[in-house]
Amino acid sequence: MPRWKPDARERLVEAALDLFTERGYDETTVAQIAERAGLTRSTFFRHFTDKRELLSAGQEMLSTLLAEGIAAAPSDASPLDAVASGLDRASGAMTEFNRGLGPRLHAAIESNDELRARNAMKTVGLAAAMSDALRRRGTSEAAAQVAAELGVLAFGLGYRRWSDPERDDAPGDLVTHTRAAFAELRAAAAELR
Amino acid sequence: MPRWKPDARERLVEAALDLFTERGYDETTVAQIAERAGLTRSTFFRHFTDKRELLSAGQEMLSTLLAEGIAAAPSDASPLDAVASGLDRASGAMTEFNRGLGPRLHAAIESNDELRARNAMKTVGLAAAMSDALRRRGTSEAAAQVAAELGVLAFGLGYRRWSDPERDDAPGDLVTHTRAAFAELRAAAAELR
Numbered sequence: 001m002p003r004w005k006p007d008a009r010e011r012l013v014e015a016a017l018d019l020f021t022e023r024g025y026d027e028t029t030v031a032q033i034a035e036r037a038g039l040t041r042s043t044f045f046r047h048f049t050d051k052r053e054l055l056s057a058g059q060e061m062l063s064t065l066l067a068e069g070i071a072a073a074p075s076d077a078s079p080l081d082a083v084a085s086g087l088d089r090a091s092g093a094m095t096e097f098n099r100g101l102g103p104r105l106h107a108a109i110e111s112n113d114e115l116r117a118r119n120a121m122k123t124v125g126l127a128a129a130m131s132d133a134l135r136r137r138g139t140s141e142a143a144a145q146v147a148a149e150l151g152v153l154a155f156g157l158g159y160r161r162w163s164d165p166e167r168d169d170a171p172g173d174l175v176t177h178t179r180a181a182f183a184e185l186r187a188a189a190a191e192l193r
Numbered sequence: 194m195p196r197w198k199p200d201a202r203e204r205l206v207e208a209a210l211d212l213f214t215e216r217g218y219d220e221t222t223v224a225q226i227a228e229r230a231g232l233t234r235s236t237f238f239r240h241f242t243d244k245r246e247l248l249s250a251g252q253e254m255l256s257t258l259l260a261e262g263i264a265a266a267p268s269d270a271s272p273l274d275a276v277a278s279g280l281d282r283a284s285g286a287m288t289e290f291n292r293g294l295g296p297r298l299h300a301a302i303e304s305n306d307e308l309r310a311r312n313a314m315k316t317v318g319l320a321a322a323m324s325d326a327l328r329r330r331g332t333s334e335a336a337a338q339v340a341a342e343l344g345v346l347a348f349g350l351g352y353r354r355w356s357d358p359e360r361d362d363a364p365g366d367l368v369t370h371t372r373a374a375f376a377e378l379r380a381a382a383a384e385l386r
Contacts, residue, residue: 078386117310120317142381149342150385188335189382193271 009047010097011037016054017101020108025051025115055105055115058098059122063129065090066151070133079139080186083151086130087182091158091174099174102163127152150189154182202240203290204230209247210294213301218244218308248298248308251291252315256322258283259344263326272332273379276344279323280375284351284367292367295356320345343382347375 015036019028030051034044048054069089073082109115130148135141158178161167208229212221223244227237241247262282266275302308323341328334351371354360 080385114310117307117314120313121310123317124313140381142377143385145346146343146378146382147385149346150339153338153342184335185339188333189339189385192273192336192340192382 008037008039008043011039012044012047013054013057013101016051017104017108020111020115021104025108025112052114052118055108056118056122059125061093062090063126065093066126066155067129067133070130071136073137075137079134079137079143079147080150082134082137082139083130083147083154084179084182086133087151087154087158087178088175090155091178094159094174099163102159103165106160123152123156126155146189150182150185154178154185157181157185201230201232201236204232205237205240206247206250206294209244210297210301213304213308214297218301218305245307245311248301249311249315252318254286255283256319258286259319259348260322260326263323264329266330268330272327272330272336272340273343275327275330275332276323276340276347277372277375279326280344280347280351280371281368283348284371287352287367292356295352296358299353316345316349319348339382343375343378347371347378350374350378 012033016028016033019032019036028051030044031041033051033054034041037044048057066086066089069086070082072089073085077085109119127145127148130151131141131144134144134147139147155178158174158181161181162174162177205226209221209226212225212229221244223237224234226244226247227234230237241250259279259282262279263275265282266278270278302312320338320341323344324334324337327337327340332340348371351367351374354374355367355370
């Protein structure tokens with residue numbers, strides 16, 4: 001892997017996750033996060049409103065990418081093919097930085113009620129973004145909701161497999177994983193009775 | 194409707210929702226909730242750990258009912274028929290008290306970030322409870338997840354229609370609504386391409 005110098009924003013997220021894991025989320029202050037990252041508090045506040053925002057900052061970008069990918073699908077694409085296009089767009093934008101974050105992010109979220117609640121809201125937000133994008137293509141509400149939930153499940157499953165440090169067979173890009181996960185879920189949905 | 198005297202637990206929930214709507218969630222204290230309900234603080238704490246728990250207290254019961262209904266479905270029932278059985282079980286347990294709560298609960302949740310996050314976690318928790326119950330019946334993980342999400346969507350949609358004060362055509366029981374919602378979502382899922 002090439003030597004790589006993360007920018008301030010990424011350093012802050014990494015420092016925060018390390019501290020959340022070591023000391024707990026409630027016990028970690030913004031000052032400590034900035035210090036660990038080798039930055040000042042004012043640099044922290046140029047990037048984030050507060051420490052809660054650190055972990056949800058990626059959500060808006062992710063929602064936007066999913067919705068853009070859905071909007072960009074050919075007009076005759078089916079709802080599920082449009083979701084596949086959204087997943088490709090969002091997955092393609094994730095870097096090795098996002099991959100390395102996975103296990104620590106998961107550990108931090110599981111260790112704290114507030115973070116678990118915010119993460120759940122993020123999941124609901126992603127589904128809403130996809131469902132809205134599908135409705136703008138003329139998909140019925142019920143179909144849009146179901147297709148969006150399949151998309152959320154596929155993104156989560158693909159991301160977990162991709163960022164799992166114990167899977168050495170994991171290929172290098174998230175797109176491969178979300179496509180495989182979405183194919184599995186589509187097949188399962190098609191067979192449901 | 195017969196005259197009906199709510200018990201302490203229900204009075205506390207009603208008083209809390211009224212106060213959350215009037216003053217905001219953050220500004221409402223346990224003492225104020227107890228006073229509005231005509232009860233003491235110690236009665237409050239016999240029923241709930243804190244004011245946050247007020248709104249999620251029903252979740253464990255709901256998860257249990259959904260899982261029990263899924264487990265009770267005939268062993269040869271399909272995953273979706275098992276989910277339908279879970280929805281019937283949970284919906285059948287909801288009373289006019291739950292129905293009347295709907296709009297105020299919705300308003301309180303929408304007005305506060307913390308409540309929105311906790312509500313999202315509740316949704317995720319219901320899906321997990323149904324998915325786990327399906328897996329115990331031998332349903333594959335992917336199929337269980339998809340079927341559970343359909344169940345969550347159906348329960349939410351049915352409950353919103355049932356408790357919507359502007360729908361006078363709404364029949365008196367939630368079961369009718371969740372069945373109709375689930376049928377719509379199943380049809381939409383079956384047609385997805």
